[in-house]
Amino acid sequence: MNRSIGSLIAVAVAALAWSVGAAAQQPIVVQWQTANLTESQYEPVWKQTIAEFEAANPGIKVEPVLVARKDHWTKFVAASQARKAPCIVSVDVTTAAYNGYLMPLDKYWNAEPAAFRSAWSDAMLSSAKWKGQLYGLPIWGGTYAEIYNRDLVVKAGLDPNKPPQTFDEYVAWGKKLTGNDRWATAVLGGKTDTTTRVLLMWIWANGGEAFNADMTEATFAKNPRSLEAIKFYLGLADKSAIAAPAPTTTNYLEQTNLYAQGKIATMRNAYWAIAKVVGDNPAMAGKSFVAPPPANVPNAPTLSTVTASSISASCQHPDAAWKFIKFDADRKWSIARAKVANWMPLRNDLADDPEIKADPLLGQFVRIGRNARSYPLPHPAWAEIAANDIVDAVQKALLAPDKTDEIFRDLDARLTKKLRDI
Amino acid sequence: MNARLRRKAGLAFVAPTALFLAAVIVFPLAHAFYTSLHRVRGLNATFIGFGNYARLADDATFWHSLGVSFAFTASAVALHLGIGLALALVVNELRAARTALRIVFLTPWMVAPAVGATIWLWLLEPQFGVVNYLLRAAGAIAAPVAWLGEPGTALASVVAVDVWRGVPFVMLLMLAGLQTIPIEQYEAASIDGAGAWTRFRFVTWPNLRYLVVVATTLDVINTIRHYDIIGVMTGGGPAGATEVLPVLIYNTAFRGNRLGEAAAIGVALLGIVLVLAVVYVRTARLDDGTRR
DSSP states (O other): OHHHHHHHHHHHHHHHHHHHHHHHHSOEEEEEEOTTTTOTTTHHHHHHHHHHHHHHOTTEEEEEOOOOHHHHHHHHHHHHHTTOOOSEEOOOHHHHHHTTOBOOOHHHHHHSOHHHHTTSOHHHHHTTEETTEEOOEEEEEEEOEEEEEHHHHHHTTOOTTSOOOSHHHHHHHHHHHOBTTBBSBOOOOSSSTHHHHHHHHHHHHTTOOSBOTTSSSBOTTTSHHHHHHHHHHHHTTTTSOOBOSOGGGOOHHHHHHHHHTTSBSEEEEOHHHHHHHHHHOGGGTTOEEEEOOOOSSTTOOEEEEEEEEEEBTTOSOHHHHHHHHHHHTSHHHHHHIIIIIOOEEOOGGGTTOHHHHTOHHHHHHHHHGGGEEEESOSOTTHHHIIIIIHHHHHHHHHHOGGGHHHHHHHHHHHHHHHHHOO | OOHHHHHHHHHHHHHHHHHHHIIIIIHHHHHHHHHHTEEEETTEEEEOTTHHHHHHHTOHHHHHHHHHHHHHHHHHHHHHHHHHHHHHHHHHHOSSSHHHHHHHHHHHHHSOHHHHHHHHHHHTOTTTOHHHHHHHHTTSOSSOOOTTTSHHHHHHHHHHHHHHHHHHHHHHHHHHHHTTSOHHHHHHHHHTTOOHHHHIIIIIHHHHHHHHHHHHHHHHHHHHTOOHHHHHHTTTOSTTTTOOHHHHHHIIIIISOBHHHHHHHHHHHHHHHHHHHHHHHHHHHHHHHHHO
16 A cells, blocks of 8 residues: 555656656747738748747747737737736837836846947937836838839829929829829828828928927927928818828728829838838839928928837746847848848948848938938827827818818817826 | 525535626626726726716717717617518518528628628728729719718718628527417408508517517617727727727727726726616516516
8 A cells, every 4th residue: 555655656756757847848938929920021031030040049939929910009908918918029119118018128238248239329229218218129110201103103294303392393293193093192091000100291391390399299280380281281182182082091001002003103101111012013013213202391301110129028038038139130130121021120230231232222211211200209198199199180180171270279189188198 | 405505505506607707797897897996007007086987977089989889879770670670571471492591691690790891891992892893883983982981981881781790680580580470360360351561560560579679679789889890990980980989998998008998988888788788678577577
């Protein structure tokens, strides 16, 4: 009897030791969620990045979380609330940090050698900081410019070497580019923050401002130049009649579809849109040219998005996550992203890289981006303001153009209250 | 077994179900109410009592959304019932192909709402959608219509898609009701010279009335909580024209990061649904009494 009990205990101990050993041999799993893993032009790059990272780090497995762009933020919030957010994420850093969803990265950043840290400018890093702490490592971005279909421009009797410089010239071009069932451009009014990105650029191009310097007040209607720009831009759909119909449902996806099918001749977008267009319609390869957005004031800035990789507050393996972020930020992958997915690298040391310079379109975007403001804007409520409040106002103004003043005055009041309610 | 033991045994049998229900219904509801009493910003929460409810009462967006919810629910339910009853009457009269038709009519109900909504989103797409293509080919419209881009057509479109999805359920209920009506009642009415309309008015309708009330109440409860179709097709836009309460809750919670306010809207919606549930239960009891 005693011998049986002894045997049982021995078997149990052996089983326990085996299971502990097996668990110890299991690789650490870190999940990775960005809004872009589902985009076909990026797929070959991220798959290769993961494969090579896992080969170099056998103890770590990176699990991509595939989620549609429009559900990316909500899924992240829901997971963060449940303390189950993916370890590595690319989200609106200020909003996420304010809400406690991200982990400060200063410990990891400060431990890196100076040679690594010098690849990012202070200005670039500041876009990933909240209250003095670093919450993300800027990885890639996109400068917005005006992208034209060369064939349609030439067909309309216009000179691709002399794109419009001012708002009036833009409308003049637009009228020549608009024809039967074909339009010059698309006004974005769909329910994503791309609507806001484009609106901000038109405001800045007219010398206006959407917010005061410390972002405690909205000035869409208060600043006359802002309101003038808003009316001009939204008027492209109505007054100037050079934009495709249904602007209130037009987002990035619809806009690039229209451009890829030759329904619109120009679009305000970043370099990645060209990869998307060519992916949708290979016949469009090499047919686009790019120019700075038309502006009514000298040196008007355009907009550059900054996408940073962060570690969620609930991450169980932050060391492994940081290791992957560093790996993903390497020159090799930055160049691959630029060449394959058309995403611009944000490292200082890559601006003059021969491989970047070899792509003339990318070079043009880099030049235009030298005078650009970072996006998202640094406010904890920005995610909602950009995707909800401003878009709602744009939609209302598109539906009732004669009430634009009133709609944007209401928006100013609403946003000012929201900006101060933190 | 004495009474005390029997009582304990009874409780022991009920306990697993009670615990399960507490875990999946009572706890989430209590937590939602608890959340509604806080100002929640991400993982940080501050107790503010009924502040979120006071804010709601003052919030034009909430009242607008409530109005949209009622408009959406009233029109969708009326159409579910009207079309569902009509189809049930037709299918009930058929002698051939009844089963095949039932399956055909039930198909939209079998499709997941989000999937159906995505299909309709593309069908209604202004430039490349099939609906505009067919209408233009038939000469019914001269230029593409932005079905989801104008407030009126957007609300009508989501109602239409909800009707497409919701009619089969009502049709099935009505068909089941029609098949319980004794054939003798129709024969007696026919002998008395009753025509089709008279037979419907004095035989079919009185027999179906209870079922219509039950179907209406259940459908209202179901429709007023509905999120999927609108969430996928319009996200509440354009300019809030289709922002029913569930969509407002989603937008407030996940786009706005204001979980406390979203929970307060959720509790308000629960209140509305509870009132409807009471109506349903009372109707069911009333009928039970009259039948006995």
